Amino acid sequence: xxxxxxxxxxxxxxxxxxxxxxxxxxxxxxxxxxxxxxxxxxxxxxxxxxxxxxxxxxxxxxxxxxxxxxxxxxxxxxxxxxxxxxxxxxxxxxxxxxxxxxxxxxxxxxxxxxxxxxxxxxxxxxxxxxxxxxxxxxxxxxxxxxxxxxxxxxxxxxxxxxxxxxxxxxxxxxxxxxxxxxxxxxxxxxxxxxxxxxxxxxxxxxxxxxxxxxxxxxxxxxxxxxxxxxxxxxxxxxxxxxxxxxxxxxxx
Amino acid sequence: xxxxxxxxxxxxxxxxxxxxxxxxxxxxxxxxxxxxxxxxxxxxxxxxxxxxxxxxxxxxxxxxxxxxxxxxxxxxxxxxxxxxxxxxxxxxxxxxxxxxxxxxxxxxxxxxxxxxxxxxxxxxxxxxxxxxxxxxxxxxxxxxxxxxxxxxxxxxxxxxxxxxxxxxxxxxxxxxxxxxxxxxxxxxxxxxxxxxxxxxxxxxxxxxxxxxxxxxxxxx
Numbered sequence: 264x265x266x267x268x269x270x271x272x273x274x275x276x277x278x279x280x281x282x283x284x285x286x287x288x289x290x291x292x293x294x295x296x297x298x299x300x301x302x303x304x305x306x307x308x309x310x311x312x313x314x315x316x317x318x319x320x321x322x323x324x325x326x327x328x329x330x331x332x333x334x335x336x337x338x339x340x341x342x343x344x345x346x347x348x349x350x351x352x353x354x355x356x357x358x359x360x361x362x363x364x365x366x367x368x369x370x371x372x373x374x375x376x377x378x379x380x381x382x383x384x385x386x387x388x389x390x391x392x393x394x395x396x397x398x399x400x401x402x403x404x405x406x407x408x409x410x411x412x413x414x415x416x417x418x419x420x421x422x423x424x425x426x427x428x429x430x431x432x433x434x435x436x437x438x439x440x441x442x443x444x445x446x447x448x449x450x451x452x453x454x455x456x457x458x459x460x461x462x463x464x465x466x467x468x469x470x471x472x473x474x475x476x477x478x479x480x481x482x483x484x485x486x487x488x489x490x491x492x493x494x495x496x497x498x499x500x501x502x503x504x505x506x507x508x509x510x511x512x513x514x515x
Numbered sequence: 516x517x518x519x520x521x522x523x524x525x526x527x528x529x530x531x532x533x534x535x536x537x538x539x540x541x542x543x544x545x546x547x548x549x550x551x552x553x554x555x556x557x558x559x560x561x562x563x564x565x566x567x568x569x570x571x572x573x574x575x576x577x578x579x580x581x582x583x584x585x586x587x588x589x590x591x592x593x594x595x596x597x598x599x600x601x602x603x604x605x606x607x608x609x610x611x612x613x614x615x616x617x618x619x620x621x622x623x624x625x626x627x628x629x630x631x632x633x634x635x636x637x638x639x640x641x642x643x644x645x646x647x648x649x650x651x652x653x654x655x656x657x658x659x660x661x662x663x664x665x666x667x668x669x670x671x672x673x674x675x676x677x678x679x680x681x682x683x684x685x686x687x688x689x690x691x692x693x694x695x696x697x698x699x700x701x702x703x704x705x706x707x708x709x710x711x712x713x714x715x716x717x718x719x720x721x722x723x724x725x726x727x728x729x730x731x732x733x734x735x
Contacts, residue, residue: 483622
């Protein structure tokens with residue numbers, strides 16, 4: 264299920280006061296620049312800035328830590344494997360395997376980048392209601408079809424899940440127990456097939472209902488976004504951080 | 516005065532083996548509330564869908580608001596002036612919040628945003644859902660969903676209401692709420708329902724669909 268954005272924050276937050284469009288733009292620019300950097304100092308600044316933003320905006324520790332833990336599991340694996348394949352000063356060796364210092368540094372850069380980007384996305388984007396995010400993307404001329412796809416997914420994922428739950432329950436009530444048998448595979452095949460058929464049916468009824476209310480292919484948004492001073496301050500800070508990162512990289 | 520919706524010898528089938536409507540004729544007069552009875556699968560919903568052009572007849576003529584209606588273009592105006600309530604509210608409510616869903620129709624009609632906001636608030640007040648603007652539609656109860664669906668239809672200020680089982684699957688209290696609301700509305704209606712008590716208190720005429728034919732059922 265989709266996590267409720269409000270669950271990520273401890274109460275009202277600073278980020279709520281920033282225009283969704285500014286948040287999307289800041290997250291995208293920051294992510295791209297961070298992904299291109301290679302200097303450890305610049306990346307350290309990036310991570311420090313996103314971490315302080317996370318703290319100031321009151322990001323809840325538990326859900327954020329869960330996501331970071333998932334990412335850093337992969338990073339540990341990288342730290343173990345990457346130094347093997349990068350040539351350089353040997354740190355230590357085990358038989359014919361040598362771990363290089365350069366490789367370890369490379370793994371550290373990757374980990375810094377990944378953590379900084381994930382934190383930025385968590386604070387700036389994951390805290391946005393998906394619907395608001397859809398509308399913000401619309402303002403950036405993201406193709407309307409993609410925005411509609413996002414909005415409809417948000418709305419109907421729950422209905423589909425309920426439908427799946429009902430079918431699954433009906434199966435269970437007739438003593439279905441999944442196992443390693445062709446009967447199980449066939450039954451799950453039927454279940455998925457039936458879900459698809461019902462989704463297509465439902466989508467046709469939804470389009471019919473929309474047509475009945477005068478839909479002719481264009482969505483009109485009820486709410487408009489408004490810029491404020493908070494956006495200007497946040498925007499200026501974000502620009503300063505990105506420029507700082509680039510300068511540090513250039514001097515390194 | 517001319518009838519609002521008129522079927523003349525309409526025939527329809529979903530395939531050669533499944534005739535649904537045969538030679539159906541009826542007319543809905545202004546302020547008339549026509550009840551449509553019939554067994555499951557007898558074609559009641561099909562008839563409503565034909566009236567707003569979601570389906571097209573194999574033979575016969577359909578007229579609405581004094582004009583013959585045949586092709587998709589003709590029905591754009593019909594859909595604006597005839598509001599249809601679907602059987603399953605989950606099909607009808609697709610916006611994340613109640614206010615956006617109620618506003619969807621009026622925005623499609625090209626009304627300015629301020630007016631849309633006013634219409635939305637007023638319609639929600641009329642159906643007794645004041646303060647529901649920012650509720651998430653998929654988390655509403657079945658009864659609330661039906662009321663919001665009705666609000667989305669009423670927000671377009673239709674002249675005719677086509678209601679496909681408006682109280683199906685609702686508990687007693689929610690049914691009563693819908694019933695009282697509909698009884699207050701001035702619009703002409705075509706009502707599909709199995710609830711005899713409900714129809715008895717609302718309908719002014721009754722027709723029964725049986726084996727694809729429309730029969731008068733006022734004595735039932």
